[in-house]
Amino acid sequence: MPKYLIEVEDMTVAYEKKPVLWDIDLKIPKGVLMAIVGPNGAGKSTLIKAMLDLVKPISGKVLFNGADYHSQRRYIGYVPQRESVDWDFPTSVFDVVLMGTYGQIGWIKRPGRKEKEKALDAIKKVGMEEFIDRQISQLSGGQQQRVFLARALVQDADIYFMDEPLQGVDARTEKAIIRILQKLRTNGKTVVVVHHDLQTVQEYFDWVTLLNTKIIKYGRVEEVFNEDNLKITYGKIV
Amino acid sequence: MNPQLEIIITAVIVSSACALLGVFLVLRKMAMMTDAIAHTILLGIVLVFFITESLTSPFLIIGAAAMGVLTVYLTELLQRTKLMAEDSSIGLVFPLLFSIAIILITRYAGNVHLDVDAVLLGELAFVPFDRFIVLGRDLGARAIYIMGAILLLDLFFVTLFYKELKLVTFDRALASILGFSPLLIHYALMGLVSITAVGAFEAVGSILVIAFMIGPPISAYLLTDKLSNMLFFSLLIGIINTLIGYQISVYFDVSIAGSIATMIGITFLFIFIFAPQRGMVTMIYTRRIQQLDYAVKSLLFHLYNHEGTAQEKEESKRDSLHEHLHWEDRFLEKILKKVIREQYVVVKQGYLKLTPGGREYLIKD
Numbered sequence: 001m002p003k004y005l006i007e008v009e010d011m012t013v014a015y016e017k018k019p020v021l022w023d024i025d026l027k028i029p030k031g032v033l034m035a036i037v038g039p040n041g042a043g044k045s046t047l048i049k050a051m052l053d054l055v056k057p058i059s060g061k062v063l064f065n066g067a068d069y070h071s072q073r074r075y076i077g078y079v080p081q082r083e084s085v086d087w088d089f090p091t092s093v094f095d096v097v098l099m100g101t102y103g104q105i106g107w108i109k110r111p112g113r114k115e116k117e118k119a120l121d122a123i124k125k126v127g128m129e130e131f132i133d134r135q136i137s138q139l140s141g142g143q144q145q146r147v148f149l150a151r152a153l154v155q156d157a158d159i160y161f162m163d164e165p166l167q168g169v170d171a172r173t174e175k176a177i178i179r180i181l182q183k184l185r186t187n188g189k190t191v192v193v194v195h196h197d198l199q200t201v202q203e204y205f206d207w208v209t210l211l212n213t214k215i216i217k218y219g220r221v222e223e224v225f226n227e228d229n230l231k232i233t234y235g236k237i238v
Numbered sequence: 239m240n241p242q243l244e245i246i247i248t249a250v251i252v253s254s255a256c257a258l259l260g261v262f263l264v265l266r267k268m269a270m271m272t273d274a275i276a277h278t279i280l281l282g283i284v285l286v287f288f289i290t291e292s293l294t295s296p297f298l299i300i301g302a303a304a305m306g307v308l309t310v311y312l313t314e315l316l317q318r319t320k321l322m323a324e325d326s327s328i329g330l331v332f333p334l335l336f337s338i339a340i341i342l343i344t345r346y347a348g349n350v351h352l353d354v355d356a357v358l359l360g361e362l363a364f365v366p367f368d369r370f371i372v373l374g375r376d377l378g379a380r381a382i383y384i385m386g387a388i389l390l391l392d393l394f395f396v397t398l399f400y401k402e403l404k405l406v407t408f409d410r411a412l413a414s415i416l417g418f419s420p421l422l423i424h425y426a427l428m429g430l431v432s433i434t435a436v437g438a439f440e441a442v443g444s445i446l447v448i449a450f451m452i453g454p455p456i457s458a459y460l461l462t463d464k465l466s467n468m469l470f471f472s473l474l475i476g477i478i479n480t481l482i483g484y485q486i487s488v489y490f491d492v493s494i495a496g497s498i499a500t501m502i503g504i505t506f507l508f509i510f511i512f513a514p515q516r517g518m519v520t521m522i523y524t525r526r527i528q529q530l531d532y533a534v535k536s537l538l539f540h541l542y543n544h545e546g547t548a549q550e551k552e553e554s555k556r557d558s559l560h561e562h563l564h565w566e567d568r569f570l571e572k573i574l575k576k577v578i579r580e581q582y583v584v585v586k587q588g589y590l591k592l593t594p595g596g597r598e599y600l601i602k603d
Contacts, residue, residue: 016320049411052411052415053414054411054414054415073415073416073417076415078411078412078415080409080411080412084409084411085408085409086265086408089265089407089408089465090265090459090462090463090464090465090467090468091404091408091463091464091465092463092464095404095465096408099404099405099408099409099412102401102402102405102416102418103415103416103417105401106417107399107402107418108398108399108401108402110400110401111401135463151412155416
């Protein structure tokens with residue numbers, strides 16, 4: 001049993017010529033709720049995508065549970081950025097959440113009763129049951145985020161990656177989402193979240209990674225989330 | 239089988255095959271790519287023809303499908319350089335491959351049945367001339383069998399991989415994370431589009447192939463919120479347009495493909511204007527309703543904000559209201575009538591007063 005659940009070693013990612021992530025080394029233990037923060041263009045989303053093999057790194061590797069991503073895929077859940085999909089797609093809340101079960105079903109087979117119950121369950125957990133048949137373009141931003149969250153819950157993963165799940169969400173929904181994330185952690189899951197709002201890092205998270213194309217610092221919030229490190233991450237402005 | 243019926247059956251089969259795949263092309267915003275593929279497959283056909291010297295070889299379909307996939311690949315390669323957008327790269331690849339095909343035909347194959355008009359417009363009327371003959375027995379028009387097989391292949395693919403197609407089309411990243419290779423599905427779909435286009439183009443021409451692949455799906459898109467319904471409506475619209483278009487062409491004695499393509503265009507226009515939820519009429523109507531509602535609310539808010547303040551009298555005076563809200567008199571009259579009718583506001587001695595009902599309406603959302 002490796003000491004850390006997720007290990008990123010010497011990972012560099014470049015779009016075209018300019019590297020967006022330099023030599024990332026990151027070790028995340030099991031059962032933490034970790035924020036990735038940093039200024040715009042720091043490569044927060046890219047870091048997640050590279051860890052999930054959605055973007056090919058130039059160098060380095062990522063280990064989950066000491067093994068490579070493909071063998072551990074089953075245990076990994078993902079909430080993409082809300083803008084990454086076409087919300088005018090002809091489909092309902094229920095259908096989108098059901099997509100989270102596809103990985104467990106595998107090729108060709110269709111979702112059955114068990115999967116549908118799971119989806120329903122997750123929809124209830126995020127409080128969207130009254131919108132279950134609603135076409136997804138008719139949802140507010142916060143509702144769309146909750147649908148994505150429900151879809152990730154259905155994946156029944158051990159490790160969750162979420163790309164700005166609080167973006168475009170009102171205060172009440174934000175609290176509701178955070179409660180769900182904290183509950184995941186309580187149940188022993190590991191949750192990695194790209195986060196924008198520095199004000200709430202201490203309240204919501206127990207681990208944090210400060211990123212600005214390089215890892216500035218990572219670790220427990222109370223140890224690394226301080227003014228000095230934020231200054232290095234954001235320049236002099238903060 | 240009588241020739242008319244053979245023509246109709248061929249056209250219906252072609253429209254179904256195209257309308258089925260077209261749904262995914264439209265949802266993936268790849269309409270332009272269809273246009274490109276429907277043309278560049280000609281180069282595949284020409285090249286295979288030079289090798290096999292036959293126009294009936296099954297290799298023609300394989301060659302054409304390969305060229306279709308190559309078109310997609312080259313376009314994406316150009317796009318990945320980030321030097322140009324997708325439409326520009328299609329605009330580069332498609333004319334290049336297509337014109338090479340045209341040059342080859344005019345230079346080396348001038349005396350075979352491979353002329354440019356036939357490629358672009360096809361000729362449904364000729365379908366009954368090309369027979370499918372097995373052991374001396376005439377089994378009907380060959381196009382019915384070829385396109386029938388292709389339609390079955392398309393149906394098989396879409397039914398079998400419905401879940402995968404849906405996932406990859408909606409959320410590529412999630413598909414990849416769940417282990418469904420988006421690239422594999424992408425190229426399988428593009429391969430099938432090419433096969434369908436090559437099977438169809440001889441009968442109906444590439445223009446109608448494009449019309450079939452884009453028109454019915456985009457019309458269906460405006461009619462429903464469900465992918466399965468969209469597939470169904472797309473097939474239905476394609477078939478109905480084909481049947482009506484054919485009748486029109488017979489009646490006016492004009493090109494069959496032309497009539498069908500025109501019908502598809504007219505149908506789209508009709509649905510675009512009158513679709514129950516996404517049509518223009520509905521959109522304009524809901525926008526007007528919304529505008530009135532906003533106006534009502536802003537009036538109520540205006541009264542609400544000044545309630546109990548020193549300026550209340552001045553701000554709620556019936557005759558000076560248009561100055562505060564910057565509304566034209568006629569518009570103000572209309573809104574006033576509405577709020578009074580709904581009993582959100584009462585007018586007392588020339589001053590407007592919010593009712594409890596009006597306050598509730600305002601706070602409600």
